[in-house]
Amino acid sequence: MKNNNDMALETMLAHYGEDRFNYHGSVIPPIFQTSLFTFENMEAISRAFSTPGSYLYTRGLNPTVEIAEKKIAWLEGGEKAKLFSSGMGAITASILNFVQTGDHIVALKTVYGPTIKFLADYLAKKFNITTTFIDAGHTDNVLAAVQKNTTLIYLESPTSLVFEVLNLAEIAAFARQHQIATIIDNSWATPLYQKPLAMGIDVVVHSVSKYLSGHSDVVAGVAIASNKIIEAIFEAEHALLGAKIAPLEAWLILRGLRTLPVRMKQHSDSAMQLALYLENHPKVKVVNYPGLPSHPQYLLAKQQLQGYSGLFSFILDADLTKTRRFVDNLKYFKIGVSWGGFESLVLNLAYDGNNNVPAGLVRVSVGLENVEDLKADLDQALKLI
Numbered sequence: 426m427k428n429n430n431d432m433a434l435e436t437m438l439a440h441y442g443e444d445r446f447n448y449h450g451s452v453i454p455p456i457f458q459t460s461l462f463t464f465e466n467m468e469a470i471s472r473a474f475s476t477p478g479s480y481l482y483t484r485g486l487n488p489t490v491e492i493a494e495k496k497i498a499w500l501e502g503g504e505k506a507k508l509f510s511s512g513m514g515a516i517t518a519s520i521l522n523f524v525q526t527g528d529h530i531v532a533l534k535t536v537y538g539p540t541i542k543f544l545a546d547y548l549a550k551k552f553n554i555t556t557t558f559i560d561a562g563h564t565d566n567v568l569a570a571v572q573k574n575t576t577l578i579y580l581e582s583p584t585s586l587v588f589e590v591l592n593l594a595e596i597a598a599f600a601r602q603h604q605i606a607t608i609i610d611n612s613w614a615t616p617l618y619q620k621p622l623a624m625g626i627d628v629v630v631h632s633v634s635k636y637l638s639g640h641s642d643v644v645a646g647v648a649i650a651s652n653k654i655i656e657a658i659f660e661a662e663h664a665l666l667g668a669k670i671a672p673l674e675a676w677l678i679l680r681g682l683r684t685l686p687v688r689m690k691q692h693s694d695s696a697m698q699l700a701l702y703l704e705n706h707p708k709v710k711v712v713n714y715p716g717l718p719s720h721p722q723y724l725l726a727k728q729q730l731q732g733y734s735g736l737f738s739f740i741l742d743a744d745l746t747k748t749r750r751f752v753d754n755l756k757y758f759k760i761g762v763s764w765g766g767f768e769s770l771v772l773n774l775a776y777d778g779n780n781n782v783p784a785g786l787v788r789v790s791v792g793l794e795n796v797e798d799l800k801a802d803l804d805q806a807l808k809l810i
């Protein structure tokens with residue numbers, strides 16, 4: 426991957442957006458841990474008020490945050506990026522930017538749970554903005570759900586529990602033709618493995634808490650799009666709702682980004698090995714991983730993705746008691762929500778009263794531990810059920 430400066434991905438991540446001689450040559454940029462910026466006189470601050478891009482107050486712009494935003498925008502192939510205090514901050518701000526009372530949204534049924542809640546409960550009840558939730562599988566499902574008042578199509582592909590894949594180029598082309606905006610949550614693939622903007626999607630959002638930061642020590646989000654869209658989101662939803670990221674967290678994201686390509690390669694290689702191991706295990710019914718030829722949308726995934734990350738799920742041939750025994754006996758896969766960090770994680774989302782998922786459904790986030798250790802861990806726990 427090359428850009429105008431003819432630097433490859435890894436080199437860009439190391440150096441792009443940094444202006445080290447502004448900071449005494451420090452190889453790592455400072456954390457501008459300041460709420461405000463001061464001026465020599467009133468004339469200087471007046472000039473700053475009327476000059477876009479001036480540093481005034483950290484709820485607006487902050488130099489440490491801007492370095493991270495520049496790198497992420499470049500990585501995603503967008504003109505501009507805006508960091509938020511969480512993935513949900515980026516998601517809700519981006520959605521709000523495209524809707525008004527009475528509008529209609531089309532969204533995939535299997536997008537991230539709190540996003541569904543925001544669409545189905547919050548927007549519907551407070552603002553009479555309705556959402557039709559559709560099944561993945563075929564682009565026609567999206568097209569059939571569009572109404573006269575549809576202003577937004579909200580997508581996630583692959584999704585993060587059952588890993589469904591949508592045809593992004595087809596949906597984007599249709600949406601553009603009908604002047605409907607499109608947003609995609611690209612957290613699973615990361616900009617390394619999927620470039621939705623190049624396929625015609627308008628806005629990409631990420632939970633930066635996952636692979637982009639990668640060390641399980643940050644909660645953050647980002648939206649990437651054209652200058653026009655990001656400036657609109659920045660002026661309205663970002664600034665007015667106060668969803669700014671802390672400079673320290675932006676700095677931690679910069680640290681994460683420097684190793685993103687090597688981390689993703691390892692997550693991907695290990696996940697593929699474990700997915701293949703599980704697929705061939707007699708106690709596993711199915712493995713949901715877009716990188717496996719058995720995935721129902723394998724060919725589409727192969728065409729659309731440049732790689733596969735480390736999060737997948739599988740269904741054990743087991744009831745809830747046995748499934749929990751399996752999960753509880755894993756040593757290296759820690760039980761917890763979230764994913765995309767250095768540590769392997771496991772979660773069984775079936776619990777009493779939740780009939781939405783099969784009892785045997787287990788999701789794993791494959792971390793950076795030695796893959797043979799991880800395989801042996803799965804193996805010993807499978808022997809116990």
Ligand SMILES: Cc1ncc(COP(=O)(O)O)c(C=O)c1O
Nearest residue numbers: 511512513537585612632634645
């Ligand atoms: C697919 C997906 N999107 C968005 C989010 C929300 O991000 P955050 O937790 O940073 O608000 C998550 C978090 O788990 C997620 O899994």
